[in-house]
Amino acid sequence: MVYTVKKLSQLSGVSIRTLHFYDEIGLLKPAYYGDNQYRYYEEEQLLALQQILFFRELGVSLKEIQEVLTAESFDRVDALASHRSILVQNIERQMMLVKTIDKTIEYLRGNIIMKDIEMYEGFDLQKQQEYEKYLFDKGFMTQEQINESWKKVKHWNQNDWASFYQEGDALNKALVTAIKNNYTTESKEVQQLIQQHYEMVKRFWTPTKESYIGLGEMYLAHADFRKYYDNYHPELAEYLVAAMKIFAEKQLSDYR
Amino acid sequence: MVYTVKKLSQLSGVSIRTLHFYDEIGLLKPAYYGDNQYRYYEEEQLLALQQILFFRELGVSLKEIQEVLTAESFDRVDALASHRSILVQNIERQMMLVKTIDKTIEYLRGNIIMKDIEMYEGFDLQKQQEYEKYLFDKGFMTQEQINESWKKVKHWNQNDWASFYQEGDALNKALVTAIKNNYTTESKEVQQLIQQHYEMVKRFWTPTKESYIGLGEMYLAHADFRKYYDNYHPELAEYLVAAMKIFAEKQLSDYR
DNA sequence: ATTGACCTTAACGTTACGTGATCCTATAGA
DNA sequence: TCTATAGGATCACGTAACGTTAAGGTCAAT
Numbered sequence: 277m278v279y280t281v282k283k284l285s286q287l288s289g290v291s292i293r294t295l296h297f298y299d300e301i302g303l304l305k306p307a308y309y310g311d312n313q314y315r316y317y318e319e320e321q322l323l324a325l326q327q328i329l330f331f332r333e334l335g336v337s338l339k340e341i342q343e344v345l346t347a348e349s350f351d352r353v354d355a356l357a358s359h360r361s362i363l364v365q366n367i368e369r370q371m372m373l374v375k376t377i378d379k380t381i382e383y384l385r386g387n388i389i390m391k392d393i394e395m396y397e398g399f400d401l402q403k404q405q406e407y408e409k410y411l412f413d414k415g416f417m418t419q420e421q422i423n424e425s426w427k428k429v430k431h432w433n434q435n436d437w438a439s440f441y442q443e444g445d446a447l448n449k450a451l452v453t454a455i456k457n458n459y460t461t462e463s464k465e466v467q468q469l470i471q472q473h474y475e476m477v478k479r480f481w482t483p484t485k486e487s488y489i490g491l492g493e494m495y496l497a498h499a500d501f502r503k504y505y506d507n508y509h510p511e512l513a514e515y516l517v518a519a520m521k522i523f524a525e526k527q528l529s530d531y532r
Numbered sequence: 533m534v535y536t537v538k539k540l541s542q543l544s545g546v547s548i549r550t551l552h553f554y555d556e557i558g559l560l561k562p563a564y565y566g567d568n569q570y571r572y573y574e575e576e577q578l579l580a581l582q583q584i585l586f587f588r589e590l591g592v593s594l595k596e597i598q599e600v601l602t603a604e605s606f607d608r609v610d611a612l613a614s615h616r617s618i619l620v621q622n623i624e625r626q627m628m629l630v631k632t633i634d635k636t637i638e639y640l641r642g643n644i645i646m647k648d649i650e651m652y653e654g655f656d657l658q659k660q661q662e663y664e665k666y667l668f669d670k671g672f673m674t675q676e677q678i679n680e681s682w683k684k685v686k687h688w689n690q691n692d693w694a695s696f697y698q699e700g701d702a703l704n705k706a707l708v709t710a711i712k713n714n715y716t717t718e719s720k721e722v723q724q725l726i727q728q729h730y731e732m733v734k735r736f737w738t739p740t741k742e743s744y745i746g747l748g749e750m751y752l753a754h755a756d757f758r759k760y761y762d763n764y765h766p767e768l769a770e771y772l773v774a775a776m777k778i779f780a781e782k783q784l785s786d787y788r
Numbered sequence: 789a790t791t792g793a794c795c796t797t798a799a800c801g802t803t804a805c806g807t808g809a810t811c812c813t814a815t816a817g818a
Numbered sequence: 819t820c821t822a823t824a825g826g827a828t829c830a831c832g833t834a835a836c837g838t839t840a841a842g843g844t845c846a847a848t
Contacts (some may be wrong), residue, residue: 334629353640356690360633370623377616
């Protein structure tokens with residue numbers, strides 16, 4: 277059986293250009309050339325190609341493959357063993373890198389959270405007031421409640437804010453886990469987490485059923501909150517708000 | 533503080549050429565150019581370079597680094613996370629490859645052993661006789677012993693040979709472990725392994741103290757044996773022979 | 789004879805620089 | 819002021835393993 281470049285390419289899954297290239301560098305020469313300069317391969321070349329592809333899969337360079345294929349079995353074991361140790365080193369290195377990345381992600385998240393803290397600490401008072409205006413305009417908070425919440429918060433120091441945010445951070449992570457485990461927003465586990473969220477909000481003001489749902493709507497409406505939650509998981513915002521709604525309807529009363 | 537290429541290169545550990553290159557692709561431009569076209573960098577560039585090197589360490593491409601560095605914290609987390617998943621995939625893939633290599637090494641060793649079996653089965657009678665001639669010439673075996681050993685072996689079938697070689701294989705691996713653990717050739721553990729070796733040899737012929745030592749010498753003298761043992765570990769041959777000598781001197785008598 | 793599938797060689801593009809080669813500039817000592 | 823030398827600049831080719839046109843022959847069937 278004799279194969280042209282295209283046939284061999286289809287049989288082996290490599291591109292025609294690759295066959296040209298392997299010919300060029302002397303890694304795999306055709307069985308013979310026709311008068312038309314066409315390359316013609318036979319079984320022997322097919323088998324050699326399989327070998328080449330096997331080593332290529334293992335990440336061995338073409339130069340090394342050349343050497344290996346002309347070597348004896350003994351040396352092949354050697355070559356594989358040394359290649360193996362390179363691979364193992366790579367793996368170890370890359371596992372280190374993954375760890376570093378994880379740390380960095382944590383660090384960046386921390387920074388983002390710190391920014392939010394700064395925002396809440398008044399560096400971005402404007403936005404804060406914007407959020408309150410939203411809740412006030414929609415009738416979820418009275419002016420008195422807003423004043424009350426400011427009073428409570430005014431004397432918080434940096435540590436207070438940091439631990440508040442750490443709580444929020446833990447809560448968000450737990451919710452992401454819930455999302456990944458396909459827990460429904462109605463599930464007991466998730467509703468317990470929402471209870472925590474509600475408790476956190478209560479430190480500022482005690483929302484009614486309506487206004488707790490309204491708070492959720494604000495999370496969806498404001499890009500700042502979206503970004504904050506997207507940072508954990510793209511569906512977290514919707515998920516949290518849906519769960520808040522269910523919580524409100526089951527646990528909260530209309531007034532007060 | 534202002535740095536020239538050389539200064540910055542020394543501070544950061546990258547080559548001057550790399551700085552030229554980063555300038556060329558717009559990844560890191562100097563603070564300004566002198567009238568002489570010299571590049572002058574300042575603190576800001578030094579810090580930027582640190583960042584670049586950090587991401588480069590993580591295996592991020594320069595193009596991606598460009599994008600990441602001009603992006604916001606949110607997107608950096610994204611970029612790192614997606615890079616992380618690529619890394620994890622790589623790691624998984626490479627662990628697969630290591631497994632494949634291990635299998636292949638086992639397979640190649642098997643082939644080598646099979647070749648030896650074929651050799652012993654008479655495909656390479658010539659070599660077999662060469663070894664015997666060596667032992668005979670040195671006076672370690674008599675002609676009668678050679679005949680005896682041939683008689684014993686003649687009716688062995690492929691299975692017999694295969695299991696004989698598997699035993700040998702296990703023994704060699706155990707010895708390699710001993711080498712790696714720095715066991716001395718005199719140690720109890722190693723001497724027990726040599727006992728096994730001696731038992732194996734006895735299936736052909738019962739060597740005396742002298743001839744068992746002579747057998748070891750033959751292992752060192754013949755390239756075929758060297759290759760066979762080197763296949764396991766470069767020091768295995770010497771180690772085995774040394775241990776055989778000790779075994780012979782302690783356990784074997786001079787005649788019969 | 790024409791068409792379409794298939795073949796050829798040639799040559800540039802990719803990544804992240806390394807390695808010269810050639811020429812210019814700055815600075816310190818004689 | 820001359821000069822040595824250290825350092826700077828700009829080409830420009832080389833690397834690995836092909837991908838991707840481009841321009842142009844060949845084969846088989848119609």
